Structures are given as structure tokens and as C-alpha cells.
Amino acid sequence: MAEIVLEHVVKRYPDGALAVDDFNLDIADGEFIILVGPSGCGKSTTLNMVAGLEDITAGKLIIDGQVVNDKAPKDRDIAMVFQSYALYPHMTVRENMGFPLRLAGMDKQTIRQKVDEAAELLELTQHLDRKPANLSGGQRQRVAMGRAIVRQPKAFLMDEPLSNLDAKLRVQMRTQISRIQKSLGTTTLYVTHDQTEAMTLGDRVVVMRAGVVQQVGTPAHLYAHPSNLFVAGFIGSPSMNFLPGQLKGGGTVVTALGEAQLPDRSRRALDGASGDREVIVGIRPEHFEDASVVGDKPGATFDAPIDIVEAMGSDVYAYFTVKGEGASSAELDELAKDTGNDLHGTGLSITARLDAASGVRRNSTAKLWYDTAKLHLFDASTGKNLLEAN
Amino acid sequence: MQPATTNRKLMWWGINILVLLYAFVPVFWLLSLSLKNAETLNDGNYFPTHPTGASYQAIFQNDDFVRSLINSIGICLISTLVAIVIGTMCAYAIARLQFPGKAAILAMALLVSMFPQIALVTPLFKIETAIGLFDTWPGLIIPYITFALPLAIYTLSAFFREIPWDLEKAAKMDGATPYQAFRQVITPLAMPGVFTTAILVFIACWNDFLFALSLTSTSNARTVPAAMSYFTGATTFEKPTGPIAAAAIVITIPIVLFVLVFQRRIVAGLTSGAVKG
Numbered sequence: 001m002a003e004i005v006l007e008h009v010v011k012r013y014p015d016g017a018l019a020v021d022d023f024n025l026d027i028a029d030g031e032f033i034i035l036v037g038p039s040g041c042g043k044s045t046t047l048n049m050v051a052g053l054e055d056i057t058a059g060k061l062i063i064d065g066q067v068v069n070d071k072a073p074k075d076r077d078i079a080m081v082f083q084s085y086a087l088y089p090h091m092t093v094r095e096n097m098g099f100p101l102r103l104a105g106m107d108k109q110t111i112r113q114k115v116d117e118a119a120e121l122l123e124l125t126q127h128l129d130r131k132p133a134n135l136s137g138g139q140r141q142r143v144a145m146g147r148a149i150v151r152q153p154k155a156f157l158m159d160e161p162l163s164n165l166d167a168k169l170r171v172q173m174r175t176q177i178s179r180i181q182k183s184l185g186t187t188t189l190y191v192t193h194d195q196t197e198a199m200t201l202g203d204r205v206v207v208m209r210a211g212v213v214q215q216v217g218t219p220a221h222l223y224a225h226p227s228n229l230f231v232a233g234f235i236g237s238p239s240m241n242f243l244p245g246q247l248k249g250g251g252t253v254v255t256a257l258g259e260a261q262l263p264d265r266s267r268r269a270l271d272g273a274s275g276d277r278e279v280i281v282g283i284r285p286e287h288f289e290d291a292s293v294v295g296d297k298p299g300a301t302f303d304a305p306i307d308i309v310e311a312m313g314s315d316v317y318a319y320f321t322v323k324g325e326g327a328s329s330a331e332l333d334e335l336a337k338d339t340g341n342d343l344h345g346t347g348l349s350i351t352a353r354l355d356a357a358s359g360v361r362r363n364s365t366a367k368l369w370y371d372t373a374k375l376h377l378f379d380a381s382t383g384k385n386l387l388e389a390n
Numbered sequence: 391m392q393p394a395t396t397n398r399k400l401m402w403w404g405i406n407i408l409v410l411l412y413a414f415v416p417v418f419w420l421l422s423l424s425l426k427n428a429e430t431l432n433d434g435n436y437f438p439t440h441p442t443g444a445s446y447q448a449i450f451q452n453d454d455f456v457r458s459l460i461n462s463i464g465i466c467l468i469s470t471l472v473a474i475v476i477g478t479m480c481a482y483a484i485a486r487l488q489f490p491g492k493a494a495i496l497a498m499a500l501l502v503s504m505f506p507q508i509a510l511v512t513p514l515f516k517i518e519t520a521i522g523l524f525d526t527w528p529g530l531i532i533p534y535i536t537f538a539l540p541l542a543i544y545t546l547s548a549f550f551r552e553i554p555w556d557l558e559k560a561a562k563m564d565g566a567t568p569y570q571a572f573r574q575v576i577t578p579l580a581m582p583g584v585f586t587t588a589i590l591v592f593i594a595c596w597n598d599f600l601f602a603l604s605l606t607s608t609s610n611a612r613t614v615p616a617a618m619s620y621f622t623g624a625t626t627f628e629k630p631t632g633p634i635a636a637a638a639i640v641i642t643i644p645i646v647l648f649v650l651v652f653q654r655r656i657v658a659g660l661t662s663g664a665v666k667g
């Protein structure tokens with residue numbers, strides 16, 4: 001069990017690539033931290049630095065109050081689960097899981113007992129004498145987990161441990177990892193690409209972009225209070241809708257959806273900034289509603305030409321396009337690239353999640369409402385969230 | 391469909407038999423010569439009419455031959471072992487590490503293997519006589535290792551490159567020192583490569599004639615290929631064809647054994663199951 005602190009950690013590869021820049025994070029003992037971000041943003045690099053597999057260019061890595069920058073991985077007492085599992089193919093499952101213990105010089109009897117315990121926990125008991133080549137993907141993944149947990153290390157590092165599994169298995173393993181981490185109470189740093197893993201597993205989530213930490217917070221906090229456009233677009237599925245707009249004096253925003261009056265709280269957060277300015281307005285799909293269902297809650301309404309309706313049972317997804325250019329910014333472009341939604345059509349596509357009772361139909365116009373209290377306003381040039389105080 | 395496959399099978403068998411004949415006719419001929427006696431040696435029969443073990447008896451009664459057989463086995467085994475140990479480490483470094491001068495080392499290794507050996511015989515002879523290595527085991531072992539290493543490094547580094555690097559990282563995380571990771575994780579996986587290389591190196595040493603002839607003068611270190619060239623017949627006018635054939639058959643046996651033993655360890659797909667699902 002350990003507390004891990006990263007202080008101004010920088011990683012520059014020998015070829016000059018700056019992979020991680022000024023990374024600061026305090027990980028409390030027993031905490032489950034998730035690192036997310038688009039491909040190539042430096043997640044694995046960060047993890048490898050904590051592991052000791054990559055040198056730290058500048059800054060300090062402190063484990064349990066001790067600076068460990070120059071310690072070899074074996075002296076850090078940290079276990080790692082690799083995306084590729086990295087099982088030793090010439091050893092049986094038992095030997096694989098016992099390998100760290102054998103290296104630590106434990107006697108055979110203890111190794112046997114510990115491996116048996118871990119195997120029990122991971123439901124691997126009947127596979128102990130098999131070689132990795134004869135295991136299914138999910139079983140291999142569990143062996144990799146087993147090898148990490150047998151030696152009760154100070155911390156677990158996991159680099160996209162579930163990304164090679166199919167969707168169903170991923171869900172199973174996700175809950176299993178969560179359960180194991182909770183019962184062992186071991187500090188964990190977990191890298192993922194997956195929205196759901198990020199939102200469900202972690203105590204706190206670190207969002208990275210191009211080597212720079214964008215925001216750190218609980219999943220709920222990041223969801224409700226993203227500090228910039230990037231975090232707003234990255235967290236949440238389906239993702240937030242972005243519309244270019246103008247913020248007028250007096251707290252009115254004008255977008256392709258019409259005019260909306262901001263509630264007092266938002267106006268105060270804007271700190272009475274006067275004069276017109278360009279903004280990007282963000283609305284999460286669930287903050288739309290069929291106007292006929294809402295009643296007279298405060299908000300704004302508009303006519304939406306619905307293109308497609310997907311009834312999911314519990315709710316209804318409605319897709320429509322409004323006139324105007326899509327909000328453009330470097331951050332949004334990067335997000336689009338990462339998710340593969342690189343479609344620059346004409347007009348601006350919007351996703352709305354409506355109540356199942358809604359009567360919207362495809363190819364018809366519906367009156368939709370959106371919650372102005374839940375609007376996010378981002379500075380059009382810097383991407384900063386104007387309503388959040390940092 | 392059915393006749394097509396039969397035809398195809400027939401064709402394969404035909405080709406196989408052709409290739410086997412091509413490869414084995416000279417070998418059987420050698421065997422046949424070794425079993426003939428002096429009178430029937432040149433009778434032109436492919437199969438010996440009166441097989442006899444006289445030639446074999448003769449060579450094993452020849453102390454020089456027995457001694458050269460021991461020399462051959464000893465020198466080749468030691469050379470192979472040393473070349474493999476050094477080659478494995480060197481290939482590992484080349485496959486895994488980035489260090490200045492890596493390209494130069496590889497180029498040098500390649501250069502050494504391309505150098506015509508005959509050009510080196512005189513300098514080697516001079517050097518070895520000067521430092522007292524001439525006509526000793528090390529006098530042959532050292533040049534053999536030199537020429538075996540480039541081959542070993544090239545073959546082995548290809549094998550090392552196939553091993554997922556993640557395994558080594560995993561070993562490090564599991565608490566292994568770099569040497570432990572190399573010894574317990576990487577080397578076992580590189581074994582097929584090691585055995586393949588060992589076979590190639592052993593054959594190269596075993597078959598060397600040039601160095602064996604020029605860097606030895608007595609049966610002290612002379613290996614079988616060189617010793618055979620010193621065989622004499624019963625009289626000066628008689629050619630020792632029978633004993634030479636017998637010796638050739640005898641020295642083929644260790645190499646066949648060596649290959650058979652090691653070949654069983656060349657299992658393909660040793661790294662399967664290491665990575666991905």
C-alpha cells in the first residue's frame with residue numbers, strides 16, 4: 001500500500017518528443033486513479049515512468065515519501081498489468097503467477113499457497129497447469145492480473161488491461177477488477193481509452209491531452225464541471241453537443257438554437273463580463289427534452305427538424321441538424337479524430353436524449369426544450385470553461 | 391477433385407524421390423566404397439559384391455585418425471559453445487539496445503564473415519607460430535569462433551527481435567534483474583534460435599578443412615578433414631580410397647546425431663500465447 005506523488009514530472013524522449021509535460025498528481029493510499037486521453041497523449045509514458053521502465057527527464061516521483069526516480073523497477077515494489085498481458089509462454093499458469101515470488105526468494109511452500117489463493121480469487125484454479133497458449137483471452141487477462149496480485153505490491157499499474165477483450169468479457173472483468181482492488185485496497189493507476197471504464201472504475205480521473213493534464217477530479221465532477229472544451233467533449237457518451245454562439249451583455253447567448261437567457265447563477269459566474277464575445281456553447285444530450293414533457297421548467301425552446309429517432313426503451317435518442325457552421329477549435333478537432341467522428345457535413349449535427357414518453361418522429365419537426373442552467377460556455381479561442389471558477 | 395489430389399500427391403512423391411536420389415546417391419556411393427575391399431574398389435558396381443568392414447577396421451587401428459576424431463569433437467564443441475554464449479549476449483544487445491556504434495559493429499561482423507579465409511591463412515599462421523598457438527586446440531578454436539560469431543549474431547538477433555519486448559518489461563516489473571530477465575525469460579524463448587545457430591556453427595567448424603590443414607602440423611590438434619588428407623595406402627602406389635570413404639562416413643555420424651538431438655528442440659511457435667488475446 002502506498003502513496004504516490006508525481007511532482008512536475010516531465011518526459012522527453014531521446015528523439016526530442018515531449019511526451020509528458022509538468023505532470024502533477026497526489027495519489028492517496030488505496031486510491032484508484034484512471035488516466036484517460038486520446039491516443040498518443042502520454043498515458044503509457046506516465047505509467048512507465050511510475051513503473052521505472054522509462055527514465056524521468058525532470059521532476060520527482062515519490063512513493064511513500066521516498067524519491068524513487070533512480071530506483072530500478074524491481075526496487076519499487078510495484079506490479080504492472082500489460083495491455084498485451086505479457087505472459088511468459090514457456091511457463092505454466094502456476095509458474096507465471098509464482099514468478100515474482102520465486103524472484104523474491106520465497107520458499108516453494110509459500111509460493112504454492114499464495115498462487116493457490118490468487119487463483120481462487122480469479123477463478124483460475126483448474127487452469128494452473130496449462131500454458132498461456134492454451135488459454136482464452138479472458139483467462140490470459142486473469143493470469144496477468146494474478147501475477148500482479150500474488151506478491152501484494154505497493155501499487156498496481158494497469159495499461160489498458162481490458163482492451164484486447166470482447167465487449168461482454170470487458171464488462172465482466174471490469175467489475176472483477178473493481179472488486180479485487182476494493183478488497184485488497186491497493187493503490188492503482190489505470191490507463192484506459194474506454195469511457196465507461198473511466199467513469200465507473202476510478203475514484204478520480206485524470207484527463208490528459210498531448211502530454212498535459214487537462215483536469216483531475218471524480219468522474220461526476222469532470223462530467224458536471226469540465227474545465228475546458230477538451231474535457232467536456234471527452235467525458236460523457238454520447239458526447240456533449242457544441243455550438244458556436246455569441247454571449248451578449250446581460251447574459252443572453254445566441255446560437256443556432258435561438259436566444260437563451262442564462263440563469264442568475266451562470267451570470268454571476270461570468271462575473272458580469274460585459275460586451276459581446278464569441279463563445280462555444282456546450283449542451284449534453286440529456287439536457288434536451290421534449291417541450292411537451294417538461295412542463296414549465298425554466299429553459300429555452302426551439303423547433304428541431306428531427307432526422308433520426310432511436311428508441312432505446314428507457315429513453316429516446318433524437319438526431320437533428322441545425323443550420324450553421326460547427327464549432328471549430330483545435331481541441332474539438334483532436335477529439336473528433338480520436339473518436340473517428342471526422343464527418344464535416346453541412347450544418348451542425350446534434351444529439352438529444354429525450355424521455356421515453358416523447359412523441360418525436362423522424363422527418364418531422366418537434367419542439368424541444370433545453371436546460372439553460374446546465375449550459376456550458378467555453379471561450380471560443382482558449383477553450384476554457386467560462387462558468388467554472390478555475 | 392479426387393483425381394486432381396491424387397495426381398498432385400503423385401507429383402509430390404515424384405519430386406521428393408528425385409530430390410532424395412540427388413542428395414543420397416553420392417552418400418550411398420561413399421558408403422558402398424567404404425564397404426568394398428581393395429580388389430573390388432574399382433569394379434564399377436554401385437553395390438558392393440562382398441561387403442567388408444576392413445576399411446573401418448583400418449581407420450580405427452590408425453591412432454592418428456582416432457586422435458583426430460577426438461580433436462574434431464572437442465574443438466567443434468568448444469567453439470560452438472563459446473560462439474553461442476558470446477553470440478547470444480551480443481545478439482541480445484543488438485536486438486534490444488540502442489547504443490552508439492551499433493551499426494558499425496554489425497557492419498564489422500558482416501565484413502568478417504565476408505573475408506576470404508584463404509587470405510587470412512598466412513597471417514594467422516605467422517601469428518600463431520609467434521605466440522605459440524600453432525598446432526594447439528586454441529589455435530583452431532579461436533579462428534573458428536571468429537568466423538562463427540557473425541553468423542551466430544545475425545541468426546540470433548533475428549530470433550531475439552521476434553520475442554515481445556513486453557515480456558522483458560514484465561520480468562523487470564516482477565522483480566528480475568536484467569540478467570535474471572535475460573536468463574529466465576528471454577533465453578528460454580530464444581532456444582529454437584540458439585539450437586538452429588548451434589547446428590549451423592557446429593557444421594561450419596566440423597567441415598573446415600583450410601584452417602585445420604594450415605594451422606596444425608601433428609595429430610596434436612589436427613581434425614578429421616585434415617587427417618584424412620594424410621591417409622596413406624598400404625603401398626605408395628595404392629590410393630587409400632577405402633579408408634577415406636570409411637572416415638567420411640564416420641565423421642558424418644556425429645553431425646547427424648548433433649542435428650537430430652538439437653532439431654527436436656527447434657519447436658516453432660514457442661512464444662505463442664505471450665501477448666494479446
Ligand SMILES: Nc1ncnc2c1ncn2[C@@H]1O[C@H](COP(=O)(O)OP(=O)(O)OP(=O)(O)O)[C@@H](O)[C@H]1O
Nearest residue numbers: 013014015017019038039040041042043044045046
Ligand atoms: N520510445 C519513444 N521514443 C520517442 N517517442 C515516443 C516513444 N514512446 C512514445 N513516444 C511518443 O510519446 C507520446 C506518448 O506516447 P504514449 O505511448 O505514452 O501514448 P499513450 O497515451 O499511451 O497512447 P495510446 O493510447 O495509443 O497507448 C507519443 O506521441 C509517442 O509518439
Ligand SMILES: [Mg+2]
Nearest residue numbers: 043044045159
Ligand atoms: Mg499506451
